[in-house]
Amino acid sequence: MLITKEKVLKKLKEVIDPELHLNxxxxxxxxxxxxxxxxxxxxxxxxxxxxxxxxxYFEEEVPxxxxxxxxxxxxxxxxxxxxxxxxxxxxxxxKEELRMRGVPI
Numbered sequence: 001m002l003i004t005k006e007k008v009l010k011k012l013k014e015v016i017d018p019e020l021h022l023n024x025x026x027x028x029x030x031x032x033x034x035x036x037x038x039x040x041x042x043x044x045x046x047x048x049x050x051x052x053x054x055x056x057y058f059e060e061e062v063p064x065x066x067x068x069x070x071x072x073x074x075x076x077x078x079x080x081x082x083x084x085x086x087x088x089x090x091x092x093x094x095k096e097e098l099r100m101r102g103v104p105i
Contacts, residue, residue: 003039003041003071009030011065012066018057029089031080037074041069043076063075
């Protein structure tokens with residue numbers, strides 16, 4: 001079975017940021033998806049800041065979710081902070097959700 005970027009992104013929407021309560025795709029945390037081997041996935045992502053205490057959570061959760069895709073045997077996360085994450089990267093639907101919660105966006 002062919003593993004595609006679209007399948008990985010769809011699955012990554014199941015990973016919810018515990019602080020913001022939105023998925024990491026709509027928050028703009030995903031910077032890239034690579035396929036080093038036919039059955040492996042590398043997710044390049046960021047967080048709101050390099051000091052974010054959620055890195056261990058994402059290091060565990062992201063690969064666990066990606067491995068649920070049929071055909072994926074291994075998955076890993078690589079964190080990057082270049083380019084720096086900004087609110088501009090948030091999807092319009094996620095911005096609307098944050099506004100409805102009273103978060104100035």
